[in-house]
Amino acid sequence: MDIKKTLIELCSAYGVSGDEFSASDVAKKYLSKYMTKVTVDGFGNVYGDMNFGRKKRILLDAHIDQIGFIINYVTEDGFLKFSPVGGVDTRLLPAQKVYVISPNGDISGVITSVPPHISKGDEKATNIDDLYIDTGLDGDTAKRNIPLGTRAVFCAEPKELLGDRITSPAIDDRAGVVTILRALELVGKDSGYDISVAFSCMEETGESGAKMTSYNAECDLAIAVDVSFANAKGEDKNKCGEMGKGAMIGISPTLSKEMSKALIKLAEKNNIPYQTEVMSGETGTDADAIGVSRSGVMTATVSVPIKYMHTPVEVVSVSDIENSARLIAEFLKDGTI
Amino acid sequence: MKELLKELCLLDGISGDEQRVREYILDKIKGFCEYSVDNLGNIIAFKKGKNKRDKKLMVSAHMDEVGLIVTSVNDDGSLNVDTVGGIETSAIIGKRVFVGEKRISGVVGSAAIHNISKEDRKKAPKLSDLSVDIGAPDKNEALKYVSVGECVTFDSDFTELGDNKIKAKAIDDRFGCAVMIKLIQSELDFDTFFAFLVQEEVGLRGAKAAAYSIAPDAALVIEATTACDIPGAEEEKRVCVQGMGPVVSFMDRSTIYSKELYSLAFEIANEKGILCQTKTMIAGGNDAGAIHTARGGVKTLAVSLPCRYIHSPSSVADMRDLESSYELIKQLVQRI
Structure with missing residues (x-):
């Protein structure tokens, strides 16, 4: 599987929280290559199952949604008032190009x-209340074509940087989706667990999708595959992973110690580059919801380090996706938990 | 006009690095006028009209655009930059750029919003908090592709918005360049000097030299100016309004314009039914600041295209204003 190509195709699809179907359909297409029964539910969650008659079932989860905007008002002049969906960095919004995903097609803005x-001194960052989307449409046309509740996304085609790095919006968490697809390819039929896969919706707005998918999966253990912080200028390097240094294995009071240890052991044994990510409580990923699903699920996180999270210019290294996938594949093959 | 403007906006040419724009323009005006390129890189063109003009007229626009310059390279391969011209950090952060002669793709990054304190989220980022990331894993690798001192330009396409608007970088002032190219390619009634200028964004520097060389009696500066006709800005704070035609100003922060030429512009607009407006705030400035004090003084007027989100990768202009501005400027060139 061509990781770069798959990531680019997934990142090119839209999936702002609560309106993930375009992205879900692309993910379903890919997942169907590795699993026989793949479905998209009414919310946009993608499910796949693969049974080998093993004792335990593992859930591999990545979230399919991305941050974006929702239109909540149209002015007389046709400007669109929007609210953020998920944790948007307001400071970088001015003069960003966006697509408004209207029922009649994408509208550039x-x-x-x-x-x-008229800004109030340069110490103050942009206040989101002062910002609108300018589509160039007059009030009547805008109101006719853009019903309230329409989503908008950053408009930026995925693009290759030097080496194996790619920049795009929505790498959080399409990188996780690709990681799982690649892990399934690597493991083939050698899994020591029955496998469920969920590409869950609405993570950015409170892990709603993972609550549903993990309930339905009824699994014994789970790995949430998300992205985490790679060190970059302005970051605290003690709190970040490093780009190009492999999968970030989560260690936290809310995660399964046994699984974290097994992942580290397998990485060492198979010479897979890895780094640890220590968190002191909830992880801010789907793992938080999955861990307390039904009567509880042993959960681990494997995260792909990315830079500039939640911006239109997220950056990922393909090698980190490959190494995260290798690690997960080894965990599946091992099957000893 | 739209096609010409599109091609011009897509060219990279921050202040001091205007050669691509200059070559493009020279190619377009060749055969239509006499021209020379001066020591700074200004194009000084002389277009013969059907008649001699009593007084010498200089029409000008600037070729340069705002951008960034690489000042140093960090150990992690990211590039530190400084602004060239007046750009706010909010226009840079989270945007895509091209770096240097090799046009290496890059992005402007900062710490993720999750890792920024609540207080700092309310402040504009400092330039020193940002860096340009070209994907290089370390300093050595970065230096294979980029040198210190190289230019950084916005990676921004030319898109139509709605029915009448266009979005691009560098509309300030490739619009002026486009108008002048069209005028040079057309037949004019009177002899006219056209100056395509360098280094406007870093202190009106090209204009100083060119105005000295041409020694005009009158000057017409073609520009783009801030339109703030957006929600939250009321009355005079809007400065000017898109769709209402070219902006003819009586005063800005660099110039008090010639009353005579100011009146002439509105007279012509009235006579020919061309929409035309003035600026409702004393704000901004342009090459007129340098030109009107050249030698013993030059009667100067500026005609500007109303431009939203100026000095950003996504400036927006109204195509109706492009046309009405061109009409008014054409008339002014015949009548000054």
């Missing part, structure tokens, strides 16, 4: 930027 003569 630009987020307004308040010129210095």
Whole structure:
């Protein structure tokens, strides 16, 4: 499987929380290559199952949604008032190009930027209340074509940087989706567990999808595959992983110690580059919801380090996806938990 | 006009690095006028009209655009940058760029929002908090592709918005360049000097030299100016309004314009039924600041295209204003 190509195709699909179907359909297409029964439910969650008659079932989860915007008002002049969906960095919004995903097709727009003569000194960052989307449409046309509740996304085609790095919006968490697909390819029929896969919706707005998918999966253990912070200028390097240094294995009071240890052991044994990510409580990923699903699930996190999370210019290294996938594949093959 | 503007906006040319724009323009005006390129890189063109003009007229626009310059390379391969021209950090952060002669793709990153304190989220990021990431894993690798001192430009396409708008980088002032190319390619009634200028965004520097060389009696500066006709800005704070035609200003922060030429512009607009407006705030400035004090003084007027989100990768202009501005400028060139 061509990781780069798959990631680019997945990142090109839209899936703002609560409206994930375009992205879910692309993910379903890929998942169907590795699993026989793949479905998308009414929310946009993608499910796949693969049974080998093993004792235990593992859930591999990545979230399919991405941050974005939701239109909540249209002015008389046709400007669109929006609210963030998920944790959007307001400071970088001015003059961003966006697509408004209207029922009649994508509409290009630009987020307004308040010129210095009316902004209140440069110490203050942009206030999201002052920003609108400018589509160039007049009020009537805008209101006719853009019903309230329409989503908008950053408009930026995935693009290759130097080496094996890719920049795009939605790498959080399409990188996780690709990691799982690649792990399934690597493990083939050698899994020591029955496998369920969920590409869950609405993670960015409170892990709602994972609550549903983990209930339905009825699994014994789970790995949540998400992205985490790679060190970059302005970050605290003690709190970040490093790009290109492999999968970030989560260690936290809310995660299964046994699984974290097994993952580290398998990485060492198979010479797979890895790093640890220590968290002091909940992880901010689907693992938080999955861990307390039904009567409880042993859960681990394997995260792909990315830079500039929740921006239109997220950056990932393909090698980190490959190494995360290798690690998960080894865990599946091992099957000793 | 739209096609010409599109091609011009897509060219990279921050202040001091205007050669791609200059070559494009030279190619377009060749055969339509006499021209020379001066020591700074300004194009000074002389277009013969059907008649001699009593007084010398200089029409000008600037070729440069705002951007960034690489100042140093960090150990992690990311690039530190400084702004060239007036750009706010909010226009840079989270945007895509091209770096250097090799046009290496890069992105402007900062710490993830999750890792920024609540207080800092309310502040504009400092330039020193940002860096340009070209994907290089370390300093050595980065230096294979980029050198210190190289230019960084916005990676921004030219898109139509809605029915009448366009979005691009560098509309300020490739619009002026496009208008002048069209005028040079057309037949003019009177002899006219056209100056395509460098280094406007870093202190109106090209204009100083060119105005000295041409020694005009009158000057017409073609520009793009801030339109703030967006929600939250009321009355005079809007500065000017898109779709209402070119902006003719009486005063900005660099110039008090010629009353005579100001009146002439509105007279012509009235006579020919061209929409035309003035600026409702004393804000901004342009090459007129340098030109009107050249030698013993030059009667100067600026005609500007209303431009939203100016000095950002996504400037927005109204195509109706493009046309009405061109009409007014054409008339002014015949009548000054």
